Amino acid sequence: MKNLVISVPRLEIHRPPISTAIVCNVIKQAGQDVQALDLNINFLRWLGKHSEYYNFDQIWDGERAITDSERELCIKFISQYKDKIDLYNVIWISVFGGSCHLFTELLCDFIRTHLKNKTIILGGQGVVTYHVGKYAENFGDIMKRKGLCDIYISGEGEETVVKVLNEDLNQPGVNNPKPLQLNELDNLPFPDYGYYNLDDYDYLTPNEKEVFIVGSRGCVRHCTYCDVARHWPKFRFRSGNNIASEMINHYEKHGVERFYFTDSLINGSIKAFHDMCTQLAKYRNDYKVDFRWGGQFIFRPKRQLPQGHYDMVAEAGGDTFYVGVETGSDKVRWEMDKKFTNDDTEWQLEEFSRNKLHCFFLMLVGYITETKQDQQDTLDMFPRWKKYVADGTIRGIDFGVSLKFMAHTPLERMIDSSGVYFLDAGDIYNGETTSNKDTNLWQCTTNPDLDVYERLRRRVEVQKEAIKHNWPVWRGPTRLKAVKLLAMKYRDYLADLQPEPKLYVEESTGYNWFK
Numbered sequence: 038m039k040n041l042v043i044s045v046p047r048l049e050i051h052r053p054p055i056s057t058a059i060v061c062n063v064i065k066q067a068g069q070d071v072q073a074l075d076l077n078i079n080f081l082r083w084l085g086k087h088s089e090y091y092n093f094d095q096i097w098d099g100e101r102a103i104t105d106s107e108r109e110l111c112i113k114f115i116s117q118y119k120d121k122i123d124l125y126n127v128i129w130i131s132v133f134g135g136s137c138h139l140f141t142e143l144l145c146d147f148i149r150t151h152l153k154n155k156t157i158i159l160g161g162q163g164v165v166t167y168h169v170g171k172y173a174e175n176f177g178d179i180m181k182r183k184g185l186c187d188i189y190i191s192g193e194g195e196e197t198v199v200k201v202l203n204e205d206l207n208q209p210g211v212n213n214p215k216p217l218q219l220n221e222l223d224n225l226p227f228p229d230y231g232y233y234n235l236d237d238y239d240y241l242t243p244n245e246k247e248v249f250i251v252g253s254r255g256c257v258r259h260c261t262y263c264d265v266a267r268h269w270p271k272f273r274f275r276s277g278n279n280i281a282s283e284m285i286n287h288y289e290k291h292g293v294e295r296f297y298f299t300d301s302l303i304n305g306s307i308k309a310f311h312d313m314c315t316q317l318a319k320y321r322n323d324y325k326v327d328f329r330w331g332g333q334f335i336f337r338p339k340r341q342l343p344q345g346h347y348d349m350v351a352e353a354g355g356d357t358f359y360v361g362v363e364t365g366s367d368k369v370r371w372e373m374d375k376k377f378t379n380d381d382t383e384w385q386l387e388e389f390s391r392n393k394l395h396c397f398f399l400m401l402v403g404y405i406t407e408t409k410q411d412q413q414d415t416l417d418m419f420p421r422w423k424k425y426v427a428d429g430t431i432r433g434i435d436f437g438v439s440l441k442f443m444a445h446t447p448l449e450r451m452i453d454s455s456g457v458y459f460l461d462a463g464d465i466y467n468g469e470t471t472s473n474k475d476t477n478l479w480q481c482t483t484n485p486d487l488d489v490y491e492r493l494r495r496r497v498e499v500q501k502e503a504i505k506h507n508w509p510v511w512r513g514p515t516r517l518k519a520v521k522l523l524a525m526k527y528r529d530y531l532a533d534l535q536p537e538p539k540l541y542v543e544e545s546t547g548y549n550w551f552k
């Protein structure tokens with residue numbers, strides 16, 4: 038059998054895709070022919086401009102419908118690959134998330150229409166995506182029902198791919214959303230980036246090749262708004278030595294010195310993280326290699342960390358970490374189940390500063406229990422920690438859009454007890470929705486002061502305050518565009534209710550959206 042493993046938009050453009058690099062290696066180790074095709078990076082190169090590529094984001098994210106001309110453009114792009122795809126019998130498509138659905142559908146439809154005798158197999162977290170309150174069919178089921186794929190694989194692919202190659206389809210995770218989790222991650226094959234042209238990627242620092250690393254799957258935390266536990270119910274991690282060996286392997290094979298961890302938390306297991314740092318620090322010193330790496334990170338209480346922990350992280354090449362600080366309110370952060378405080382954050386910022394480590398804050402404004410005092414606590418954060426902005430420890434802050442309810446989260450299970458309702462054409466969530474709710478547009482009876490207007494006001498207020506204290510706002514304009522879209526949806530909702538809506542949306546992307 039000849040296998041083609043395809044990645045589709047929208048994915049990261051700054052590094053080659055890891056999931057397909059793993060699948061390629063699994064298929065190769067099973068003794069079959071395999072090649073990779075990255076249609077995501079090729080789409081960027083074909084469009085020619087980043088702005089044109091990013092224009093599709095609102096479509097991939099479902100914020101607006103694709104126009105006829107945009108659809109034609111996508112099909113024109115796909116059609117260039119007709120002859121190449123025709124060389125293979127089995128087409129594996131990696132559906133990373135909901136943002137890959139539309140392109141996947143266009144691609145599968147093209148293959149079905151123009152090519153004969155192709156087996157299409159979908160995999161990735163995006164095949165089992167549902168909408169809140171609507172669980173009859175996931176994306177994989179829908180694609181099968183439409184005849185656009187033959188098989189879908191949910192969960193981790195390493196073992197399931199081999200079973201599918203052996204036509205052993207009566208398995209957990211094959212055409213069903215109930216995969217078994219793999220427990221022993223150290224035995225899995227490394228991703229093989231040799232299937233890609235590593236010069237094609239849009240590296241964050243030009244000419245510095247960077248690849249993804251998976252150190253763990255799942256998360257040690259269970260933050261109320263997060264759906265990681267749905268995909269990975271149990272937290273599993275590789276040993277520190279195994280992770281360091283993989284990084285050294287990519288360096289020795291491809292000269293890669295930059296790494297980004299896909300883990301929910303790079304330091305989910307303190308022991309594995311510390312062991313990895315110890316081995317990397319030694320290799321770095323012995324061979325004078327300039328490893329630098331980063332990923333999502335959690336601040337922890339000081340008592341949980343070994344002495345000299347952050348000195349070792351710096352020696353190992355730890356560089357930039359993305360930390361879900363979420364709020365300046367200890368109360369709200371505790372209610373989110375994050376389990377660290379402002380004092381813990383301050384201690385860690387001091388350690389980061391001393392060791393020249395860097396971080397980005399990831400924030401969530403307008404949590405379901407957030408009060409005016411909690412908002413004030415967040416505003417107080419900006420002057421309090423601006424010295425860490427000034428010395429470069431804090432490199433930026435991402436405010437996101439606002440709290441959105443996601444399927445299969447603890448927060449979704451709190452909908453009834455918190456009196457949450459969605460302003461979806463006035464239709465109140467009743468546990469058995471028949472339409473797709475806009476889960477951004479919610480209010481709740483247990484915190485009536487926090488209506489959509491107030492959430493939007495607070496969201497804009499924190500950004501203004503951060504800028505006042507010179508905090509670099511990461512993805513500022515993109516996020517504000519999405520906030521503005523939410524404001525416009527709210528305006529439309531209000532317009533149906535009252536002749537004079539109190540919300541005013543300017544045409545430009547500015548702050549003055551409120552009368």
Ligand code: SF4
Nearest residue numbers: 256258259260263301
């Ligand atoms: S720490 Fe991050 S990944 Fe883990 S549960 Fe919380 S939000 Fe999700």
